[in-house]
Amino acid sequence: MLTDRGGTLKNPHHILTLVIRRQEDIAGIRVKVKLLARALGCRQIQVARFAVASSETARLLLTDYGGGRMQVCLFPVVLPQKEMDGGLEFFFQGSAGCRQKNGRPCPRSRKMLMGRPPFHGLEKIFAEVVLRGGTRGLGISIRCRSKPLGIGWEKLPARLRTIRDELFKDAGESYLENLRAKHDEVLRLLRDREEQMQLLDRSNRELLQLSSDLEELARERAIFEMSLEIADRMRNPATIIGGLTRQLLKRKDLPVTFLEKLRQIDFQARQMEKIVAGFNLSANQRRQLIRKVDLGQLVREILETSPTIAARRLRPHLEISRNAVFIHANRRMLKIAVSHVLRYLAHGVLSGSRLRIAVVERTGSRLLCLSGPLGGSGDSGDSGRIATAGSQKSTGCDLQLVRQILREHQARLRVTTRSHPAPTLIVVMRFPMFFTEKKRLN
Amino acid sequence: MQPFSVFSLRDVLLVSIEEEISDASVGLLLDQVREQVCRRDLRGVIVDLQHLEVMDSFLAEHLQRLSRSLQVLRAPMVISGLAPSVVMTLLDFDILLPDIGFALDVEQALLRLRC
Numbered sequence: 001m002l003t004d005r006g007g008t009l010k011n012p013h014h015i016l017t018l019v020i021r022r023q024e025d026i027a028g029i030r031v032k033v034k035l036l037a038r039a040l041g042c043r044q045i046q047v048a049r050f051a052v053a054s055s056e057t058a059r060l061l062l063t064d065y066g067g068g069r070m071q072v073c074l075f076p077v078v079l080p081q082k083e084m085d086g087g088l089e090f091f092f093q094g095s096a097g098c099r100q101k102n103g104r105p106c107p108r109s110r111k112m113l114m115g116r117p118p119f120h121g122l123e124k125i126f127a128e129v130v131l132r133g134g135t136r137g138l139g140i141s142i143r144c145r146s147k148p149l150g151i152g153w154e155k156l157p158a159r160l161r162t163i164r165d166e167l168f169k170d171a172g173e174s175y176l177e178n179l180r181a182k183h184d185e186v187l188r189l190l191r192d193r194e195e196q197m198q199l200l201d202r203s204n205r206e207l208l209q210l211s212s213d214l215e216e217l218a219r220e221r222a223i224f225e226m227s228l229e230i231a232d233r234m235r236n237p238a239t240i241i242g243g244l245t246r247q248l249l250k251r252k253d254l255p256v257t258f259l260e261k262l263r264q265i266d267f268q269a270r271q272m273e274k275i276v277a278g279f280n281l282s283a284n285q286r287r288q289l290i291r292k293v294d295l296g297q298l299v300r301e302i303l304e305t306s307p308t309i310a311a312r313r314l315r316p317h318l319e320i321s322r323n324a325v326f327i328h329a330n331r332r333m334l335k336i337a338v339s340h341v342l343r344y345l346a347h348g349v350l351s352g353s354r355l356r357i358a359v360v361e362r363t364g365s366r367l368l369c370l371s372g373p374l375g376g377s378g379d380s381g382d383s384g385r386i387a388t389a390g391s392q393k394s395t396g397c398d399l400q401l402v403r404q405i406l407r408e409h410q411a412r413l414r415v416t417t418r419s420h421p422a423p424t425l426i427v428v429m430r431f432p433m434f435f436t437e438k439k440r441l442n
Numbered sequence: 443m444q445p446f447s448v449f450s451l452r453d454v455l456l457v458s459i460e461e462e463i464s465d466a467s468v469g470l471l472l473d474q475v476r477e478q479v480c481r482r483d484l485r486g487v488i489v490d491l492q493h494l495e496v497m498d499s500f501l502a503e504h505l506q507r508l509s510r511s512l513q514v515l516r517a518p519m520v521i522s523g524l525a526p527s528v529v530m531t532l533l534d535f536d537i538l539l540p541d542i543g544f545a546l547d548v549e550q551a552l553l554r555l556r557c
Contacts, residue, residue: 023465023466024464024465024466026464026465026500027462027463027464027465030462030496030498031462034462034495034496044495044525044527045526045527045530045531047495047496047527048495048496048525048527048528048530048531049527049530049531049534051495051496052496052497052498052531052534052535053535055496055498055500056498056499056535059498059499059500117499117535117536118499118535120535120536121534121535121536124534124535125534
């Protein structure tokens, strides 16, 4: 019970939750809302409006969103005279994503959905209507808040018992059903939380792996660059010292002590030449990490282990040939780059949408094309939220780093958006084929 | 118990709906009215909604359908006794009832049908 010692309700107070599963539930919802509105002392017009609003919205949920539930709460309103009043809040939540019904397609935009009944009516009679989702196969939630009802917030605790008795006087079963609905709701929330924790755990593990991969790559790169730098700097002095020493050693007129010193210098110069050769060898070995990689296979592997795809409930639609499509690349680095691009795209497209992944063979190049309906992580219905270049998503890996990895493969990354026929986020990775050097590559 | 009653006022059928009617009962009501109109030679049908507190799009749509089918059967339908709150809510939600006759009460509805 959300009351302080004085008995004043402070937070929104839950009154009842009703499930919408069958057509008969709609009449039940209407009756309960009428009873509640009457018990709160609403005028007849308000009673009729609330009842029709709940009936119409419940019907929308039942026909287009596989049913759902309705929650009714009382919420406090501070009036200009600093007095507290109460209003009614109706919260509707659909059970499933929007589905096509009787030839009526799922709305593609918020505007289209708001144009359908009963939203026009809801906006007329309620002070606030908040709609989330409901388009493009997504689930829906609608929160409607009434204007202050003039019921006096301070007097409500005393009236709640009467209101509850009034609500459930027709059948004891209704109260039990209400409790059952609440119990189911708690269980559902717990299950959701568990799933979210698991996803979070998987994402953390993936991030940790990516982070250690990047660290390893950075370390390798630093050693490689340093090796080449040292080798370049040492090569000339070592060669010159060694050459001159060997020329001097050929002279026979030098004193024996001086010759001993020259032999020592020659020995050390040869040691330095060996070190330079060693550095060159390690650089060559690193170059050999670039091998033939099947791009399609690589993409499939990444998709199998990507928790982001599962977390965002995306449906990958692969357009990849059964035949291997080879490119020359450092497999590990490329895997990191593609993983990050995929993660970037997953956060940029609508949750639950279809993600098109295609490997295309062109003359002189191979393309990896990824696209999906533009949406953004919050899926609030606002499109175009995602930045299309260099933006950093939750991986901690900037697209600039992906660009750098691709640049080393002489490949290019292009991120664009398309507005027609529907807002779409497109990412294209182009790998050129002139890169191959058969002598050096396996 | 059915949330509606059907009376016969000589050549007019009077249908009275209670304050609340479920979707299933709406279907049953429509079937009964159509059956009686087909069986008897009636001048018209009065649907009295003076007790009804709420009319949603489902009920409105079915009354509309009933009215159309009764027009084919040459028995016009008149709705009587709609409460102001019901009318205002219908307007709020853009629920329209075109091609249906309205009367303030049953008496006026009878006059309308017998004129």
